[in-house]
Amino acid sequence: MISVEGVAIDTRHWIGGRRVASDRTFADISPIDESFLGDIAAGTAAEVDAAVAAAREAFPAWAALSAPERGAILRRVADGIDERREDLARVETRDNGSLLRSHRRGVMPRVAMNFRFFADYAEKLAHPDMEIRGHRERVTYDPAGVTAIITPWNAPLMLATWRIGPALAAGNTVVLKPPEWAPLTASLLADIAHEAGLPAGVFNVVQGIGAEAGAALSKHPGINRLSFTGSVPTAGVIAAAAAPTIVPLSFELGGKSPLLVFDDCDLDLAVDLAVEQFDNAGQVCLGAFRILVQESIAAEFQARVVEKARGLVQGDPRDEKTDVSALVSRAHLDRVSGFVDRALADGARAILGGAAPEKGLYYPPTILADAKPGSEILTEEVFGPVLTFQTFADEDEGVRMANDTRFGLAATLVTGSPEKAERVSARLNAGTVWVNCFFVRDLGAPFGGNGKSGIGREGGTYSFDFYCDVKNTVFSPNGWKESSHG
Template identity: 45%
Template structure:
C-alpha cells in the first residue's frame, strides 16, 4: 500500500489551519437567519470531520423544519423590500461582497481544503472564482429586469422580468464555496432572497460566505443560512410553501426526490446533477495536449467534479500507447496533505464516499477490466485513494455507466466515428463531453451528435461565464450562466397596450329571441 510522506516541517497553510481550528471552528457553526446568528430551535447539532484524518473539525447546528420555516419567513419578509431595491444598489452590494471575498482569499482556501480535502493548489482559486461570480452578476443587476419590445398590429407589446421571490439554494460538498456563489449571486442580482442549505459534509465555507455578505451590508433576511441534513432540513426547504424555487447541485437521485417533494407546491426547479462525461480522442488529435487535458479533467479536484471526463474513448490505433501514457502520469501524481502546495490529489470528502469509490476497484476486476494504475487506498488514516485507470473496459460495465465521482478513469477503445458517437451517448447522463481531433468537419459533425449540454473541442473545461451551463438527460434541468440564470430566478411578464385601432368582438348587442315557457323546458 502506498504511504503518504509526513511533512518534515509545517508550512504556512498548516499553521493557518491550526489557528482557524482554534478560533473560527472551536465554537461551532450556527445558522444565519434574519440577520442573526442562531442555534437550532431544538438545540440539535451534528459533527463535521476533516477528511485529512477524519478528526473532529467542528460541531454544526442541525436545522429542522422549524428552522427552515423561520428562515423562509425571514426571506419572504425581506423580499418585500429587496425586490424594490434598484439594480444600481444591488450592483454596489454585490461588488462589495466580491471585494471582501478577495480580501479573505487565503482563509477561504485553507478552510475549503480543511473541510473538503481539496488540494490547496486548486482552492487558491476558490475565492477568485467566487468573486468573479459576484462581479459578473453585479454588473448585470441593473439590467436584470429588462425585456423586449414586441409590437404587433394595433398593439405595443413589451416584456419585463421580475424576481420570482424567496428561493432555496442547496449546494454540494465538492468545491462548495465557488458553487454557492455560482447560485446565490444571480439570485441576489435578480432581486430574489435566499435560504441556503449547504451539504452537511462540507458546511464550513457557507458560514464564511454568510459572514462576508453580512459584513458587506446585505439587508437582514435577504440571505439566510440553515445547516442540516438532506432528509430533514433539505426536505423541509423543498416543501415549504413560501419558497418559490429550488436551485440544486448534487446527485441525480436526490434531484428526483427534490422534484417529488416540490411538486405539491409547484416548485420551479433548476438541477445540475450527475455525469459520466466522455472525452473522445481520435488518432489525428494533438495527443500531447489531449493527454494533458485527459489527466487534468479526471484527476484534478480529486475527481470530485461534475464535469470530469471519467470515460476516455480512444481510437484503436492509438489506444495502447495513449492509455500507457495516462497510466504513467497517474502513477506520478502526488497524493497527500491537501494543505501542502505540492499535493495534487488530497483525501476524498468522507469515509462513506471513500468506500463507494473503492468498491469500483473490485467491480472492475469482476467485470474483466484491468487496473492499469492505482486501484488502492493510500495510507492508513484519512480518505486517500490512488489515481486509478481502468483499461480493457466495455461501455456496458458498471465502471463505464455509473458516476464514481473520484480520481478514477475508464478507458474504452473505438474503431470509427460512428462507434465513438454511439459509445459516448450510451449512458443515462449528458452533462459535458470533450472531443479531440484536428478534423474540423468531424469536430462540428460529432459535436452536433453528442447528447450533452456542454461540449469542448480540443480543450479541457474552460468556463466562460456568459455561456449556458447545464446538462441533458439525467444530468439536469435548466441552465446557469449569463442571462440564462435570470430565466430561472425571474418571471417574464408581457404587457400589451392597445393603440385603439382594433375592434373587439361584440356580444349581446342584438334583440334577444323570445323564449316561451314550453320552449324553455324542451
C-alpha cells in the same frame, strides 16, 4: 464558535440577520486526516420555517431596490470575499479536502466573480420591445420571491454563489442549505454579506442533514424557486417533495462524460486532458472519466497517460506540490472502492491503482481497462479518481459510444481536424462540449445537463429566466385619451 486553520467560525445558523442555535448538532470531520473540526448546528423544520419567514419578510424591500442599488451591495460582498480569500481558501481546504492552491488561484476568485458578474448583468438585462399589429410588447424580469439553494460538498462555496449571485441580483431573497460534509465557508459568507450591508433576511443559512433540513426546505410552501446540485437519486427525492407546491426547479446533477480522442489529435494535449480528470480526486461532476480512444493510437496513448498519471503527487492538499488529495469522507471512500472492486471482480483490469489505501481517505488515481460493455463502472457515476479506457474504430463508433449513457452533462473531444470537430460536436449529447480544451466557460454561457444530468440551464440570461418571473406586457395603440398625462 470554533477555530479552523486559525479562522474563527460561528457554527450556528444565520437567520434574519442574527445567529440562531439548534438543540442538536452534527460533527464536521476533515478529510485530510479525519480529525474532528467541530459540532455544527443541525437545523430541522423549525429553523427552515424561521429562515423562509425571514426571507419572505425581507423580500419586498429587497425586490423594490433598483438593479444598481442591489448591485452596489453585491459588489461589496465580492470585495469582502477578496479581502478574506486566504481565510476562505484555508477553511474550505480543511473542510472538504480540495487543493489549497486551487482555492487560492481559481476557486475563491470565481466566488467573488459570481457576485460581480451577475450584479453587472442584472443592470444590463433587457429585452427589445416587440411589435404586433401596432401593439407594443414589453418583456420584463420581475423578482420571483424566496429562492432555496441546496449545494454539494465538492465545491461548496463556488457552487453556492453561482446560484446566490444571480438570485440576489434578480431581487430574490435566499435560504441556503450547505452540505453537511463541508458547511464552514457558508457561515463565513454570511458574515461577509452582513459586513457588506446586505439587509437582514435577504440571505439566510440553515445548516443540517439533507434528510432533515434539506427535506424541510424542499417541500416548504413558502419558497418560489429551488436550485439543487447533487446526485440523481437525491434530485428525485427533492422533486417529489417539491411537487405539491409546483415550485420551479433547476437541477445540476451527475455525469458520466466521455473524453473522445481521435487519431489525428495533438497527442500531448490529449494526454494532458486525460490526466487532468484526476483533479479534485475525481470529485467533479463535469469530469470526462470515460476515455474513448481511436484504436490506431490506443496503445501509445494509454501508455503515456499511465506514465504521466504515475507522476501525480498525492497527499496533504495544503502542500503546494500536491496534485491529488483525499476523498471527502469515509463513506465516500467506501463507495468509490466498492465500484472499483466490483469492476475488477467482473473482469476489468487495473492498469493503474485499483486498491483502497490501508489508512486515510487517499484513494489512488486508478485507470481500468477491459471493462465489459454496459457494466456498472462504464454507466454509473463513481465520483472519484477512476478513469476507464475503451477503444473505437471510426468516427461513427466513437460518437455512438460517447452517447451511450443516460447522462448528458458534458463531453470533451480531441482532434486536429476543424471539420471533424464541427461534425462530432454537433452529434454529441451533452449540455457542454469542449473541443481540445476542458473546463473553460464564460459565466454568460448556458450551463446544465441533458438526460439524467439535470433540468434547465443557468448562466447569463438563462439564470434570470429561472430566478425571475418573466412578464410580457402588451400596449395597445388605441384607447388613450388625449387629455391624459399620467
